[in-house]
Amino acid sequence: MSLKTEFIRLREVDWRELDIKEAGSWPLVLQLLCCFFAFVLPFSAVYFYYVGPAKESMIVARNLEEKLITEYRVKAAKVANLEVMNEQMGVLEVRIEELREMLPTGAEVPSLLDSISEAAIDNKLEIDYLRLRSSQALEHYVERPFDIQVRGGYHQIANFLADVASMPRIVTMHELVMAPDDEDFLVLSLLAKTYSYREQQGSED
Missing domain, CATH: 1.20.5 (Single alpha-helices involved in coiled-coils or other helix-helix interfaces)
Incomplete structure (x- = not known):
């Protein structure tokens, strides 16, 4: 079929x-x-x-x-990696605590300025001015800027800057300007900043 x-x-x-x-x-x-x-x-x-x-x-x-x-x-x-991370965290916390101790409190800033003045005098520099600006509160710390102007010889200024940088309290230096004056000295102007740690928002300014 x-x-x-x-x-x-x-x-x-x-x-x-x-x-x-x-x-x-x-x-x-x-x-x-x-x-x-x-x-x-x-x-x-x-x-x-x-x-x-x-x-x-x-x-x-x-x-x-x-x-x-x-x-x-x-x-x-x-x-x-927990054990390694814990060890690293411990080292970091110790380092942070060391850095906190290097930050002056608000009450210690005048003493820091005195130390800077003494460093200038020890290096035989003439201080034109050393004055604080208004502090600025940031999230975790307070920024405390101040203006410095000194005059003297090149080596004295270099030693002064080294002394300020090696102080036990943290001081950073910005906007450095150096120029000769009419008496064959150098004039150094700079903006320096130190910082204070804030334990909580608005605790210190």
Whole structure:
């Protein structure tokens, strides 16, 4: 029986007279179609209602697994380095405390200015002025700028700057200008800054 003959029989079928009990006598093409749908439809239903959601859940679980593994590796690395990090933190805290001790309090700034004046006198410099500017409160510290102008020889000025830089309290120097005066001396003008630590916002200015 040829396939062409089967298609001719399929076109001649009276669909209203089909009886499932006589399926064995149906055209072969119709029998194959019925077998196909008999398998495909249940499989599709099973996939749609059971396999599909399970597959989506598996994808979600796999993504979550990858995320948890990544987090675990990061935390494991931190734990492995915890002792070293604690040691480094301890060293850092000690260093920060040392730096805090090098910052004068507001009450100690006049004493610091006296020390700078003494350094200028010890180096045989003439002090034109040494005056404070208004302090500026920042987030973690208070900036206390002051202007300095001295005059004298080159080596005396160099030694003075070295003495100021080596003081136990932190002093930074900015905007240095040096020029000769009318008496063959050098005049040094600069903006110096010292700093005070703020224990809390607005505690000191």
